[in-house]
Structure formats: structure tokens, C-alpha cells
Amino acid sequence: MIPYLLNVCALLLLTVLQGLDADIFGELLSYIYSGTLHVSLDKVQHLYQAADLLQLDYVRDTCISYMAMNLERSTCVDMYKFADVFSVDILLRRCVEWIDINFTEFSFSEEFCSLSVNQLTEIISHDELDVKEETTVWEAVVRWVQHSKEDRLPHLPSILPHIRFGQLTSDDTAAILEHSLIREDPGSFEVIKNFVEKGNNDLKPRLGRTTEMVLLSDFNSGDLLFMNPLEGKYITCSYNRKDRPGAMDLTVTSDNNIYILTRDRESNDRSVFKYNHAENVWKNAGMSSISKSLRPEHHLNCLNEHLVEVDQTLYYLAENTEGVVWMRKYNRHTDQWQECSQPQFDNITYNYSAALPCSPHIYFLTTSEVHRYDPRQDRWCKQSPSPELNLEIETAVVMGTEIFCTDFDFSQTMVYDTESDCWQELQGWPNPGNRKTSSIPSLFVLNNQLHIWFICCYDHNEDEEEHVVYVYDKSADVWRDLNATLPNKEYFRYGRLCPARIYLPYLKVQDKEI
Known part of the structure; x- marks a missing residue:
């Protein structure tokens, strides 16, 4: 038992030397001696990283469960990005499911506007988005672009193919073609015009309806x-x-x-x-x-x-x-x-x-x-x-x-x-x-x-x-x-x-x- 504790302490010391917070060191040491673990939103990600390094499976699993149970609008994007970077598949699936189910409300948030272009296109390509109408996805993309218009407008042609124009009415499509964002970007206009003229091969409605x-x-x-x-x-x-x-x-x-x-x-x-x-x-x-x-x-x-x-x-x-x-x-x-x-x-x-x-x-x-x-x-x-x-x-x-x-x-x-x-x-x-x-x-x-x-x-x-x-x-x-x-x-x-x-x-x- 003593050699094991010495090895763990050495690993903990190495963890601290690698830049992790001293409080995290103390929390892990307390867990090893007492079996008690205190998790909170402000330190759960740091605890997971340290537990992953030390292969403390219980701590790692507890952190994943805690993050999954505390998913909400204010935390989802941060946890989504964390799960993506550290390949925490269980948490990543839960974040994606939460976003799919709550997409309409979530798309009005600052957190949604902080998504990268790759994360945005990944999310709006999901069959499982729980939206009643496809115009909801278009309006969400407009808000995302307008949040930082100068930087994001050039990405619009690559985003639009993920919107299912085949599920829109002719009036909806006509209104989109007249939107200022489309008119400002000839490339976007041509993308939508091609969809209208050639038809959208992906005619499936969102699974999330x-x-x-x-x-x-x-x-x-x-x-x-x-x-x-x-x-x-x-x-x-x-x-x-x-x-x-x-x-x-x-x-x-x-x-x-x-x-x-x-x-x-x-x-x-x-x-x-x-x-x-x-x-x-x-x-x-x-x-x-x-x-x-x-x-x-x-x-x-x-x-x-x-x-x-x-x-x-x-x-x-x-x-x-x-x-x-x-x-x-x-x-x-x-x-x-x-x-x-x-x-x-x-x-x-x-x-x-x-x-x-x-x-x-x-x-x-x-x-x-x-x-x-x-x-x-x-x-x-x-x-x-x-x-x-x-x-x-x-x-x-x-x-x-x-x-x-x-x-x-x-x-x-x-x-x-x-x-x-x-x-x-x-x-x-x-x-x-x-x-x-x-x-x-x-x-x-x-x-x-x-x-x-x-x-x-x-x-x-x-x-x-x-x-x-x-x-x-x-x-x-x-x-x-x-x-x-x-x-x-x-x-x-x-x-x-x-x-x-x-x-x-x-x-x-x-x-x-x-």
C-alpha cells in the first residue's frame, strides 16, 4: 500500500509541476486518502484532466457524470468544446443531444454565437435537430453571421448547403433570396439559386421534428x-x-x-x-x-x-x-x-x-x-x-x-x-x-x-x-x-x-x- 501511495504522490507532484492548480492536487490527494470527492463546475474539467493523467477511473467517471448532469445553456458549449478536445465520447454525445433538443432556444444565446464555423456546420447538419420548420435553422445561421459579420460572411456559401432548402416553401425561399446577407454575397445567392433550380437531393425532414x-x-x-x-x-x-x-x-x-x-x-x-x-x-x-x-x-x-x-x-x-x-x-x-x-x-x-x-x-x-x-x-x-x-x-x-x-x-x-x-x-x-x-x-x-x-x-x-x-x-x-x-x-x-x-x-x- 505504501509504495502505491508514494507512486501516486509522485504522479500528483508531476501533475502540479505540469501546471495544474494546487487545489486540484489537494482534492485528488484528499480523495485518495478519504475516498471523498468534491466536484463543482469551476473545477470539474481540471479534475478530469488530472484524473485522466493519473488513470483514476472513478474520478474521471464521476467528472463525466457531473458534467453530463449539469448541461444547460450556459455550460453546454464549453463542455461541448472540452469533450471534443479530450475525446470524451459520452459527454460529447450528451452535449450534441442537448443542443439538438434545445436548438431553437439555444440558437438565440451568446454561447451559440461563440461556435466556430466548423462546429456550426456540424450542428446544423444533424438530422436530429428538434425544429418545427427549416426556417428556424436559416434564422439561426443569420444571427450567427451577424454576430461578427465581417469575419463570418465569407463562410456563408459553405454553410448554406447544410440548410435543407427542399423543406422550405417557395415563399420562404423567395424571402431568403431577398435577404440582405444573400444580396451582399453573390456566392451565397448562386448557392441558393442552384438549390432552387436543381432541387435539393436531401429531401428528408429533420428527424427532430x-x-x-x-x-x-x-x-x-x-x-x-x-x-x-x-x-x-x-x-x-x-x-x-x-x-x-x-x-x-x-x-x-x-x-x-x-x-x-x-x-x-x-x-x-x-x-x-x-x-x-x-x-x-x-x-x-x-x-x-x-x-x-x-x-x-x-x-x-x-x-x-x-x-x-x-x-x-x-x-x-x-x-x-x-x-x-x-x-x-x-x-x-x-x-x-x-x-x-x-x-x-x-x-x-x-x-x-x-x-x-x-x-x-x-x-x-x-x-x-x-x-x-x-x-x-x-x-x-x-x-x-x-x-x-x-x-x-x-x-x-x-x-x-x-x-x-x-x-x-x-x-x-x-x-x-x-x-x-x-x-x-x-x-x-x-x-x-x-x-x-x-x-x-x-x-x-x-x-x-x-x-x-x-x-x-x-x-x-x-x-x-x-x-x-x-x-x-x-x-x-x-x-x-x-x-x-x-x-x-x-x-x-x-x-x-x-x-x-x-x-x-x-x-x-x-x-x-x-
């Missing part, structure tokens, strides 16, 4: 319903059943990847399938089978199985009929599912459970208990259970730092504040009249608003059923009926209803919008 939706599955076919009741959008897509074998749970990751947990009926093997947005198909994610990492007795009698993501890591949780819960996390570097610690329950008799990611933790809820998992420490701790001991939870969802749950009848709705470890009650189903729930309700979040979907029937005729969707008005503490018009089919959900940004232009032409 998205609408937030949740997915329901049709009982009687391979169809999926993509829905956003608040916007009145309901799109049905047909898939081969072989592409989605025995789906048990669905999760949407922070970078908008949609995964489903599947089970082969013959082999009982657990696999993960991933949705390919551009092709509108489901494909095997190429991960090693979860079942290979489980003991035989564990995966034969599963009561509930869950797939969740925290900080870009996938976790699989399952419980058997005896109330034993075990968990695995996926290591993408080794393509292995690694064992994690297990929560310990006081009461193992329950029928419902939910595994919910609420960054940076995972919460596991049963009717009588709440447990929180800290991925960094691989440790579970017990939280405060719902004070309503008779509340039979049937559905739960996370919005911000709060967990919402309700019972089968939608008569008791509770919210748990993860930061204060406290519960409070919300209003339930308003004025059901002669209607009652006839299916398990599903809470979900769309556009940062809490929703609930269920099927209800009438006392006088239980065969007469209808889909009901309510949205919660937090300021008034009331639920409002959206008068949803879902297609008249029998639907079910995979685990939680997770919102995803769906790229509408890439849904196949045979798909039907109701």
Missing part, C-alpha cells in the same frame, strides 16, 4: 398506439409480433432511446429490444441476455419485472412470488449484467410494485413500503411509506422530484416528495357519476403535465366502455377531462407509460392518424 407521446399496445394485434391526448394526436402503427416478443416493461432513457424488456415464451430468456426512430422498427438491442446473469430459481416465478435508466445506465429489477427483489445493471463496456445490492423488506406480502427512476436514484414502491437505491454507493435505504395504509397502489409515475400514485378506482391519489420524504393527498376522480373504472389506471406525464388514462364502464351497462383521459391542474388541485378520442380498441400498457419524443415524419406511410 417531434411530438411527445406515450405508447399503448393493442390486445388483438401487433399495433401500437402513439398518443398525445392534450394535442389530440393518436397514431396507430403496425408491427410484426416477432419484432416485439413477450414485452413486459418499457422505458425511455434520458437521450430518448425507447427500450422494451422482452421474454421468449419458449426459452424464458429475457432480452432488451430498442426502437429505431428513423426506420420505425423494433430491433434487438444487442445486449447479453439478462437471464444468463440470474440464478435459475430467480427467473422462473417472477411476479413483476422492471427496466429503468439512471444516469445512462440501464437497471433490471425483478421480484419472485416470495417477495424477494433482485437487481442487475448493464455494463455496456463489457456487455454484461452485473449484480447489485437487494432491498430488504419488512412486509413481503404485496401484489403491486413500481420501480421509478428519479435522478440520481431509483425508487421501489410497494403498497406498504418505499425504498431508495443510490447507484453510486450501491445501497438501498428505506423511506417513509404512504400514510394511507389502505391505499392499494395500482400505478405510479415521476414528475420532477415527486412521485404520484393512485389506486384502482382513482379515488385516492397521493404524491410523495422525494426531497423532503413526505406525502400528501391530491384530489381523485371528479364526479364519476354512474361511471366506474373497469381497467387498471395508468398515470403518465406529457409536456410536464400529469395525466391519467383508464377505461370506464357504466353501472347500467358494464359492456359499454370508453377510454377516459384526465389532466391534472396543480394550481386548482383538480382533474380536467380531455374528452379523449382514442380509437375504439382494447389497449394495455407495458409497465409504466413513459413519454418519448416521437419523430412524426419518420412514421411509415401506412400508419394511420385518427
